[in-house]
Amino acid sequence: xxxxxxxxxxxxxxxxxxxxxxxxxxxxxxxxxxxxxxxxxxxxxxxxxxxxxxxxxxxxxxxxxxxxxxxxxxxxxxxxxxxxxxxxxxxxxxxxxxxxxxxxxxxxxxxxxxxxxxxxxxxxxxxxxxxxxxxxxxxxxxxxxxxxxxxxxxxxxxxxxxxxxxxxxxxxxxxxxxxxxxxxxxxxxxxxxxxxxxxxxxxxxxxxxxxxxxxxxxxxxxxxxxxxxxxxxxxxxxxxxxxxxxxxxxxxxxxxxxxxxxxxxxxxxxxxxxxxxxxxxxxxxxxxxxxxxxxxxxxxxxxxxxxxxxxxxxxxxxxxxxxxxxxxxxxxxxxxxxxxxxxxxxxxxxxxxxxxxxxxxxx
Amino acid sequence: xxxxxxxxxxxxxxxxxxxxxxxxxxxxxxxxxxxxxxxxxxxxxxxxxxxxxxxxxxxxxxxxxxxxxxxxxxxxxxxxxxxxxxxxxxxxxxxxxxxxxxxxxxxxxxxxxxxxxxxxxxxxxxxxxxxxxxxxxxxxxxxxxxxxxxxxxxxxxxxxxxxxxxxxxxxxxxxxxxxxxxxxxxxxxxxxxxxxxxxxxxxxxxxxxxxxxxxxxxxxxxxxxxxxxxxxxxxxxxxxxxxxxxxxxxxxxxxxxxxxxxxxxxxxxxxxxxxxxxxxxxxxxxxxxxxxxxxxxxxxxxxxxxxxxxxxxxxxxxxxxxxxxxxxxxxxxxxxxxxxxxxxxxxxxxxxxxxxxxxxxxxxxxxxxxxxxxxxxxxxxxxxxxxxxxxxxxxxxxxxxxxxxxxxxxxxxxxxxxxxxxxxxxxxxxxxxxxxxxxxxxxxxxxxxxxxxxxxxxxxxxxxxxxxxxxxxxxxxxxxxxxxxxxxxxxxxxxxx
Numbered sequence: 001x002x003x004x005x006x007x008x009x010x011x012x013x014x015x016x017x018x019x020x021x022x023x024x025x026x027x028x029x030x031x032x033x034x035x036x037x038x039x040x041x042x043x044x045x046x047x048x049x050x051x052x053x054x055x056x057x058x059x060x061x062x063x064x065x066x067x068x069x070x071x072x073x074x075x076x077x078x079x080x081x082x083x084x085x086x087x088x089x090x091x092x093x094x095x096x097x098x099x100x101x102x103x104x105x106x107x108x109x110x111x112x113x114x115x116x117x118x119x120x121x122x123x124x125x126x127x128x129x130x131x132x133x134x135x136x137x138x139x140x141x142x143x144x145x146x147x148x149x150x151x152x153x154x155x156x157x158x159x160x161x162x163x164x165x166x167x168x169x170x171x172x173x174x175x176x177x178x179x180x181x182x183x184x185x186x187x188x189x190x191x192x193x194x195x196x197x198x199x200x201x202x203x204x205x206x207x208x209x210x211x212x213x214x215x216x217x218x219x220x221x222x223x224x225x226x227x228x229x230x231x232x233x234x235x236x237x238x239x240x241x242x243x244x245x246x247x248x249x250x251x252x253x254x255x256x257x258x259x260x261x262x263x264x265x266x267x268x269x270x271x272x273x274x275x276x277x278x279x280x281x282x283x284x285x286x287x288x289x290x291x292x293x294x295x296x297x298x299x300x301x302x303x304x305x306x307x308x309x310x311x312x313x314x315x316x317x318x319x320x321x322x323x324x325x326x327x328x329x330x331x332x333x334x335x336x337x338x339x340x341x342x343x344x345x346x347x348x349x350x351x352x353x354x355x356x357x358x359x360x361x362x363x
Numbered sequence: 364x365x366x367x368x369x370x371x372x373x374x375x376x377x378x379x380x381x382x383x384x385x386x387x388x389x390x391x392x393x394x395x396x397x398x399x400x401x402x403x404x405x406x407x408x409x410x411x412x413x414x415x416x417x418x419x420x421x422x423x424x425x426x427x428x429x430x431x432x433x434x435x436x437x438x439x440x441x442x443x444x445x446x447x448x449x450x451x452x453x454x455x456x457x458x459x460x461x462x463x464x465x466x467x468x469x470x471x472x473x474x475x476x477x478x479x480x481x482x483x484x485x486x487x488x489x490x491x492x493x494x495x496x497x498x499x500x501x502x503x504x505x506x507x508x509x510x511x512x513x514x515x516x517x518x519x520x521x522x523x524x525x526x527x528x529x530x531x532x533x534x535x536x537x538x539x540x541x542x543x544x545x546x547x548x549x550x551x552x553x554x555x556x557x558x559x560x561x562x563x564x565x566x567x568x569x570x571x572x573x574x575x576x577x578x579x580x581x582x583x584x585x586x587x588x589x590x591x592x593x594x595x596x597x598x599x600x601x602x603x604x605x606x607x608x609x610x611x612x613x614x615x616x617x618x619x620x621x622x623x624x625x626x627x628x629x630x631x632x633x634x635x636x637x638x639x640x641x642x643x644x645x646x647x648x649x650x651x652x653x654x655x656x657x658x659x660x661x662x663x664x665x666x667x668x669x670x671x672x673x674x675x676x677x678x679x680x681x682x683x684x685x686x687x688x689x690x691x692x693x694x695x696x697x698x699x700x701x702x703x704x705x706x707x708x709x710x711x712x713x714x715x716x717x718x719x720x721x722x723x724x725x726x727x728x729x730x731x732x733x734x735x736x737x738x739x740x741x742x743x744x745x746x747x748x749x750x751x752x753x754x755x756x757x758x759x760x761x762x763x764x765x766x767x768x769x770x771x772x773x774x775x776x777x778x779x780x781x782x783x784x785x786x787x788x789x790x791x792x793x794x795x796x797x798x799x800x801x802x803x804x805x806x807x808x809x810x811x812x813x814x815x816x817x818x819x820x821x822x823x824x825x826x827x828x829x830x831x832x833x834x835x836x837x838x839x840x841x842x843x844x845x846x847x848x849x850x851x852x853x854x855x856x857x858x859x860x
Contacts (some may be wrong), residue, residue, distance in 0.1 A: 006411050017662070065704035074690060077693070080409065081412070081697050081701075084412065084413045085413075085416075087413075088413045088416065101771050102409075102770070102771075103566060103770050103771055103772065104565065104770060105546075105565015105566065105568075105770070106546070106547050106561075106565040106566075107547070107552075109561065109564055110562060110564055110770075112562060112564045113508035113561040114561075114772070139552070142554060144561040144564075150837075155717075186821060187821065189818065189819060194549070194552075195547070195548075195549070195550070195551065195552030196552055209413050220819075220821070221550075221817055221818075222815055222818050222819065223549055223550055223815075224811075224815070225549070226690075226809065228630070228631075228686060228687040228693055229631055231628065231686065232503075232630055232631075232680075232686045233506070233507075235503065235684070235686065236503045236504070236506055237506070238506035238815075238819060239819075240509060247700070249802055250705065251705045251706060251707045251709075252684075252686075252707065254705060254707070254709055255685060255705075255707040255708045255709050256708075257684070257685075259705075275488065277838075284410055290708070322703055324416060327703055328697065328701065329700070362551065362552040362553060363553070
């Protein structure tokens with residue numbers, strides 16, 4: 001019911017997309033060639049089936065109407081921009097419009113839960129994200145969903161993590177940071193965009209890996225409402241350090257306001273004067289990355305899954321899509337469903353292990 | 364490259380027909396979207412973002428800035444005409460704008476709102492251009508303890524907008540605080556008052572509560588009144604702001620603009636609190652203080668100057684430090700990054716032409732805002748001429764649409780109606796709605812910053828006295844409370860408490 005209503009404001013949005021959308025010259029023919037025959041075929045098929053009486057809609061070829069892509073985070077955030085990038089190139093490959101819908105709140109739980117209970121017909125999909133699909137499930141007891149409630153299509157982008165302090169703090173290496181933590185337990189703070197966010201678990205995971213005992217006592221978690229506020233807190237000296245997606249910190253690092261301490265990529269990052277976790281002797285921290293992927297409710301049929309799988313491959317290979325993701329500091333990746341699920345499961349286990357060890361579970 | 368060369372280069376970048384058109388289009392789209400209740404300026408900017416990807420960086424960024432400014436101004440139109448703020452930032456405008464419209468001065472209120480917005484916008488832009496570095500340093504000196512004392516001071520505004528009875532105002536504020544606690548605990552992430560509902564986990568959304576609180580009671584009241592006063596309404600919307608009135612309000616406009624600039628430069632405060640703060644200050648210092656809340660022109664001027672003063676200034680932390688102060692500038696930051704530009708100190712060194720081009724464009728956007736606003740007023744003032752039998756159902760439809768559009772769920776529509784019934788009850792018992800709203804906005808900010816401060820100071824209260832800024836706001840708060848008590852003693856009947 002709510003879905004029916006959802007299409008009205010949404011479809012208006014896509015009309016604007018068609019009129020004002022990017023590269024009209026290129027996309028318009030693509031839309032035409034794809035859409036017209038499908039719509040004709042769909043109509044013909046539907047008409048035929050209506051005549052022969054039964055279940056017309058279930059038989060029509062997927063997709064025969066616009067697809068809603070739920071983003072469980074706010075407009076303008078990293079997830080939202082990734083999704084909108086995806087929706088912008090989608091008309092080249094997906095015969096129906098993809099409508100990005102933000103359903104925000106509770107660290108991504110509200111929107112994610114709404115997709116879990118949506119009809120598994122493939123017309124409501126979700127952008128799965130590190131916070132909503134591994135950190136939150138690992139931490140929060142009362143979450144209204146689990147990672148098994150979704151059927152994953154694939155991960156399409158990865159965001160490496162950087163830990164950084166304010167350049168003015170005088171802490172210029174992980175050793176110095178650990179030294180400070182051990183000298184005065186509880187005084188060192190790390191900022192995050194909220195309980196259950198990647199930043200929340202990242203700070204604890206890194207410090208734990210570096211051998212500090214009793215991490216939740218040794219460092220103080222300072223939650224803010226949003227990544228921007230969290231980074232500002234470090235820059236202004238109100239929090240000691242932050243571990244978050246590289247894209248959120250690059251500007252400050254280049255400008256010299258923040259001092260990077262480590263990166264979780266395999267190789268050193270361009271423009272970031274900091275060692276990799278492997279160089280520091282903790283290659284296990286390479287699991288600490290942000291990511292986005294596409295998923296649907298658990299019971300979406302194979303037909304939907306396979307269609308999305310094909311589209312996602314094409315979209316990730318699309319030059320325009322890659323360019324905009326890279327500009328935002330993400331690494332586009334092409335992972336099939338099996339790899340994606342293994343990746344997500346592994347990260348979930350790493351996080352859950354830490355949560356159990358440190359007693360970070362939220363009840 | 365000399366500054367002069369850079370300026371010429373920047374001028375050449377901006378002074379092209381399609382760039383100017385993009386900026387104008389941005390403002391127009393912003394005003395329209397901002398005028399639709401429920402569609403906030405933030406959503407307008409986010410929706411416009413993908414369209415800018417293929418544009419030239421300068422054009423794209425200027426277009427987004429245009430949408431932002433237009434959106435913040437546009438919100439005041441329905442706030443005045445149908446008592447439904449188009450964006451949260453305009454909620455304060457309702458207090459005096461709507462009573463004016465009811466009195467048959469919709470045109471005057473709309474005009475004043477536009478003048479105040481444009482003047483504030485100009486001042487805000489100039490502050491960005493002239494004092495960006497200084498204001499950015501000031502903004503960075505705000506940590507949780509400073510925010511806490513600032514917001515504590517802002518809460519004293521409640522006493523000002525409580526109307527005749529402070530006690531009812533405080534009860535109203537208490538309800539606001541109570542509803543604001545619903546959702547997840549900031550520090551522990553535990554559930555508060557969610558009763559097992561996944562929808563309540565994210566707390567009550569601001570916009571449905573806002574619409575419910577103001578628009579629904581209004582619709583209900585008008586319905587129960589039952590008369591369709593076509594004759595009376597037809598006279599509406601013919602009044603204009605006179606020169607004398609403009610002169611009278613100018614002091615408040617300037618002061619409110621400065622408050623807006625400061626609030627805008629500090630990341631994370633936003634338009635709504637800035638408007639309330641400006642309103643509170645204007646009321647405190649105005650000779651017409653008693654008329655505030657009953658349709659005082661100066662009140663409209665103050666709140667609109669306050670919220671538009673924020674616009675240019677929010678670009679300060681973004682451009683000077685690379686920090687997005689709010690969601691809107693976060694989206695604009697995204698637009699910079701998509702084009703391979705990184706805002707921050709380096710931008711001024713490496714891409715000064717881009718910076719200057721943005722400065723030129725941002726000044727130009729104020730002009731477009733004025734032109735668009737004049738046209739919009741002409742178009743919208745006729746709303747006041749529509750008979751109630753048509754207007755009220757239309758308003759109700761808009762309210763439902765607005766509440767739904769925020770998060771695309773029917774749950775928010777239910778929240779809107781529930782708050783609406785409560786708002787109707789409040790009107791009936793003579794309880795003012797403004798304190799509810801202020802507490803609902805500021806309460807969570809107060810709590811968050813208090814708890815962050817306590818975490819930072821390891822539960823030592825002395826952190827709230829750590830800097831001159833905190834002392835300044837403590838002193839202001841103490842002085843304001845003392846003044847209120849003194850005024851109360853002096854004879855105005857204020858119930859103890």
